[in-house]
Amino acid sequence: MLNCKQASELLSQALDRNITLREKFSLRLHLLICGGCNNFSKQIQVMREACRSYLEK
Amino acid sequence: MIQVELPDINNLQEQRNYLLRYAMLQLRDPHLAEDVVQETFLVAVENRDKFSGQSTLRTWLTGILKHKILDLRRKQRRESVLPNADDRQDPLENISIESFDDTGHWISPPQTWSNPSLSFENQKFWEVFEQCNQRMPLNCAQAFMMREFMDLSTAEICKELAISTTNCWVLLHRARLALRECLDLQWFGRK
Numbered sequence: 001m002l003n004c005k006q007a008s009e010l011l012s013q014a015l016d017r018n019i020t021l022r023e024k025f026s027l028r029l030h031l032l033i034c035g036g037c038n039n040f041s042k043q044i045q046v047m048r049e050a051c052r053s054y055l056e057k
Numbered sequence: 058m059i060q061v062e063l064p065d066i067n068n069l070q071e072q073r074n075y076l077l078r079y080a081m082l083q084l085r086d087p088h089l090a091e092d093v094v095q096e097t098f099l100v101a102v103e104n105r106d107k108f109s110g111q112s113t114l115r116t117w118l119t120g121i122l123k124h125k126i127l128d129l130r131r132k133q134r135r136e137s138v139l140p141n142a143d144d145r146q147d148p149l150e151n152i153s154i155e156s157f158d159d160t161g162h163w164i165s166p167p168q169t170w171s172n173p174s175l176s177f178e179n180q181k182f183w184e185v186f187e188q189c190n191q192r193m194p195l196n197c198a199q200a201f202m203m204r205e206f207m208d209l210s211t212a213e214i215c216k217e218l219a220i221s222t223t224n225c226w227v228l229l230h231r232a233r234l235a236l237r238e239c240l241d242l243q244w245f246g247r248k
Contacts, residue, residue, distance in 0.1 A: 003161030012230040016204065016211045036166025044233050046173040047240070050186055051205040053177050055079065055119075 002030045007037045012044060072115060073098075076122050082190055083126055083202045093125040100125075123207050127217065130199070134219075156234050167237065170245040182244060189239035193232055200225055201232035 002010070007030045010023055019027070031038055076097060080090035100121050101108070108117050158164050176182040193201065199218060203209040209217070215225050 003157075004163045004166075005157040005161035008156075008234070009226070009230050012233050013226050016226065016229060034166075036163045039167035039169055040237070043167060043170055043237050043240075046170060047233065047236055048205060050173075050177065054183065054186060055206065 002026050004030075004034060004037055007031070007034065008040050011037065011041050015044060015048060068114075072118055075115060076118060079119065079122060079206070080126060082187070082206065083198075084129070085191055089129065093122060093129060096125050097122045127207075130217070156238070167241070168246070170241075173245075176244065185240065185244045189236055189243060192239060193235045197228045197232035197235060200228040201236070204229055 007027060010019060010027050013019060014027075031041065073094060076094045077090055080093050081087065084090050084093070097118060101118055108114070112120075156164060190198070190202075200214050200220075203214045203217060204211070211222060211225050211229075214220075215222055218225070220228075
């Protein structure tokens with residue numbers, strides 16, 4: 001079972017590489033029960049969009 | 058009627074501002090940023106035949122600027138002006154320690170950011186965003202800028218910084234934790 005640190009590492013890596021099915025599965029299990037990591041997941045997406053938008057401004 | 062295309066000075070000024078912002082974000086030094094932007098314009102003028110008009114002028118100029126920044130970085134690393142990207146004793150070690158407790162749980166779990174797209178419309182948000190990027194620990198920032206602003210792959214970043222893939226992921230993760238925390242403290246958590 002992943003802890004939040006590991007889950008956040010995987011969420012971050014998912015932006016940089018294709019994570020494996022196994023990793024996806026354990027991530028999904030963790031996200032089912034963890035609000036903090038759910039928010040982290042959304043926020044790193046927002047940050048990526050922000051980086052793109054910053055350059056487009 | 059014959060139309061003569063005059064160089065649009067306003068447009069050039071606008072491009073210049075954009076390129077400066079781009080360079081500042083990555084170099085954190087107004088003089089260095091000024092230098093690379095000037096060099097970029099020189100290269101652009103010398104190679105103006107190569108500008109096909111297929112991409113926008115901005116994209117073309119940014120492409121040149123990227124190379125200039127990467128060149129400068131390489132030079133700095135050779136001359137050891139820049140800390141090594143996998144330097145062990147960096148203060149950012151604290152970030153992952155501070156974000157999580159001993160059992161790997163969030164010390165203060167991320168809360169919802171309400172309506173980020175609305176923030177994108179707000180000039181103040183972008184000032185905070187800029188500051189937070191500048192505050193990021195330098196070796197994380199190098200990897201993060203290459204990834205998010207230069208759109209390099211992890212493999213390319215590893216090659217540029219001469220670090221392992223694992224180390225690159227660690228740096229990117231820390232960079233994201235740092236940026237997230239800063240945006241949360243300075244912007245989203247405040248509203």
